[in-house]
Amino acid sequence: MDKTEFKRCFSRRLAEKFAMEVSDASPNELYQTLGSLMTSTYSQNWQQTWKDYREAGQKQAYYFSIEFLPGKMLKSNLLNMGWLEMVSEGLTELGISLDDLAEVEPDMALGNGGLGRLASCFMDSIASTGLPGNGNGIRYEYGLFKQRFVDNYQVELPDEWLQKGNLWEVRKESKAVDVRIGGDVYLSEDGFGNLTPNYQGGMLLRAVPYDTGMVGYQNDIVNTMRLWSVEISPEEEDRYRSIGDRRAVEDLTSVLYPDDSSEAGRKLRLSQEYFFVSAGVQSILRYYKQLNKPMDEINQYIAIHINDTHPAMCVAEFMRLLIDQEKMGWERAWNLTQEVMSYTNHTIMAEALEKWSIDMMKSVCPRIYQIIEEIDRRFVEEMTGVHDFDLIQRTRVIQCGQVHMAHLAIIGSHSTNGVAKLHSDLLKSVVLHDFYLLYPARFNNKTNGIAMRRWTQLANPALSNVLDDTIGDSWRKNPSDLRLLLNFEEDDQVLEALADAKWENKKRLATYIEDHCGIKVNSNAIFDVQIKRLHAYKRQLLNLLHIIKLYLDLKENPDLPIEPRVFIFGAKAAPSYHYAKSIIKVINETASLINQDDSINNKLKVVFLANYNVSLAERIIPAADVSEQISLASKEASGTSNMKLMLNGAVTIATLDGANVEIRDAVGDDNIAIFGLTESEVYQYYENRSYSSTDIFKNDAVVYKVVKTLVDGTIPNIISEGQEIFDSLIKYNDEFFVLRDFGDYCLAQESINQAYQDKRRWRQISLRNIANAGRFSSDKTVQRYADDIWQIEPAFAHEDDRGVTQHDTYLF
Ligand SMILES: *Cc1c(COP(=O)(O)O)cnc(C)c1O
Helix, strand or coil, X not given: CCHHHHHHHHHHHHHHHHCCCHHHCCHHHHHHHHHHHHHHHHHHHHXXXXXXXXXXXXXEEEEECCCEEEECCHHHHHHHHCCHHHHHHHHHHCCCCHHHHHHCCCCEEECCCHXXXXXXXXXXXXXXXXXXXXXXXXXXXXCCCEEEEECCEEXXXXXXXXXXXXXXXXXXXXXXXXXXXXXXXXXEECCCCCEEEEEECCEEEEEEEEEEEEECCCCCCEEEEEEEEEEEXXXXXXXXXXXXXXXXXXXXXXXXCCCCCXXXXXXXXXXXXXXXXXXXXXXXXXXXXXXXXXXXXXXXXXXXXXXXXXXXXXXXXXXXXXXXXXXXXXXXXXXXXXXHEEEECCCCCHHHCCEEEHHHHHHHCHHHHHHHHHHHHHHHXXXXXXXXXHHHHHHCCEECCEEEHHHHHHHCCCCEEECCHHHHHHXXXXXXXXXXXXXXXXXXXXXXXXXXXXXXXXXXXXXXXXXXXXXXXXXXXXXXXXXXXXXXXXXXXXXXXXXXXXXXXXXXXXXXXXXXXXXXXXXXXXXXXXXXXXXXXXXXXXXXXXHHHHHHHHHHCCCCCXXXXXXXXXXXXXXXXXXXXXXXXXXHHHHHHHHCCHHHCCCEEEEEECCCCHHHHHHHHHHCCEEXXXXXXXXXXXXXXXXXXXXXXXXXXXXCXXXXXXXXXXXXXXXXXXXXXXHHHXXXXXXXXXXXXXXXXXXXXXXXXXXXXXXCCCCCCCHXXXXXXXXXHCCCCCCCCHHHHHXXXXXXXXXXXXXXHCHXXXXXXXXXXXXXXHHHEHHHHHHHHHHHHHCXXXXXXXXXXXXXXXXXXXXX
């Protein structure tokens, strides 16, 4: 299609759909029209891709994740279709701005943060590298809550993202399956010596899939993200007549749990987990049976990935279908299950290691519990005599009346991976050490990555243009080519062009800040950014204390030689996470105080942008000068915003945590500001129980002065929140070593201040960060999963001379 044809098609489609002309249409009508033109175009490739996989009998991977966080899809799909430029220009000629039109799309936010965003980056990359891989998840009626500030407190509003429909999804009624939740089960002999389960009571629910095309980057491949929605099955209509009964069913896929680390221990959440696991695994088996291959060979055609522990019941559900439905013997079924399954661990935080009480599991999925019991019994039997008693007791799936989901995932799969080198090492040496002793060969690392296309080409066109002009456009397909930029680190023209692009992005963000917060910020100031979920371990508090220190210093001496800075926060707190919400309140009140204080010569501004989500990330990241990655060492499994910010030329100030370690290795010590305790120092403190925050508070005058402001009235309106945070630091011994790292952090911040004052040096550091970011492309990450874990290969693919995988239908 060319531009002229596009304009004709677009106008015709608008007339067909809405019977109107371009000049009369609302942005939403224009958006619906463009979207419908796109989906009707790529649906041929979608069907073809599926047919190709099926006919080639290709092994396929299924990525089970309780969260996906794609954000807006319009521009990403346009880019991947190769339509972005054509459509943008064509629309301009019709008097329409693509950006205005794209604003209409609600963010698809079926995830909390990093976990869901990783799943979506993987979906993009799996399609873009031509790999046969699909997503499997839940179609929540309400995504992650919308955040607003009222009196500087977080207020949560429901995210009604489906209100105007969702043009990317297709409801596939013909692919529905039934899922049983609750009730009782007993086993009976079927006359051939087999035990068959008999179910009584409970609810038989219809799981209806909504499929969304995952369009690969200019390779004609379209994979599928399948999200399940609950419905009342037609046969059961009579049972669910009352509104209350219907509500009980509909609740199941109604809301995403807004807590990204600790499990509330709620029955509904467990039901959600079993629902999408059972629906997904059933539909995979149904597909496999259509291939007419022996059930014994399913491991050669299917790989199932368990993204964090929420889908860990895949292990037991797969067993259930093989033994109950396919009448396979336990041992054969178990071997196949282990070969099909693989698992990624995402956290070492104890409160996020999922456990469910036996009673609750029995009440939600009684047959699954029986199978887990048998898995546990056989595990103990197999290990007894081989390993010592205590080790076996510590690694069992069922312990102290609880089912340990990570244990189930590890025992029932052939691969367990962490998400950054440091994290994977910690799994082996500490968190999952016992399992490492049992199954050393199962452990491996797969450092996270990001979909480069979204975070440069879409989010940062200004930078993308400079890159094209400087090193050509091969980086768009092959992000390793960003390294070519290193040839220009002494080229003042290139340094200037990069700085200009950054400045343009900063001006654009400054406008957004003024429009949304009414705060005027100086685009020449350092834009210092911390964007991520609000969590004690991520230490937004450390950032805040440093801001307070700068403020006190400036009050004492308004002529202090510091570069003007704008501190920018974006973060949602889980609605039930009281402490995190108090931090938000205190940051907001501190911001009000500082932003209204004329005596500090506009050297300091603090901005907390509400409702951090993927679209806001796309706005903030290109404008960032400094990337705050300051979690307590050992606590952040990987992080991915650290990668996005680096790619956009921000300079990282970081602890040696998660993937920050690999970023440091990539750019070298001179191009990053590292500070703080190392992971082994943190563990030393744990071992010796020797940390005393009170000692630091009493002996360090700066710490004393800064921490006091939380309770002495310096910051208005924070009587209870200030006290709560003060107590966490002093009374409860500062769980995340904020005070211990404070001094070192201030020095690192001072080094940032110094570096920024030397414009040329700063620009060179920024250039080196961009140039070295290619290794964090999720295209590479998924390729490693495909090679090492899933054993899948691109369909109909060949390697072209640049090492880029391309789709080539004519080969077949
Ligand atoms: C990348 C991203 C995250 C993850 O951020 P971390 O700093 O790695 O925790 C969370 N939310 C959104 C919207 C993102 O785009």
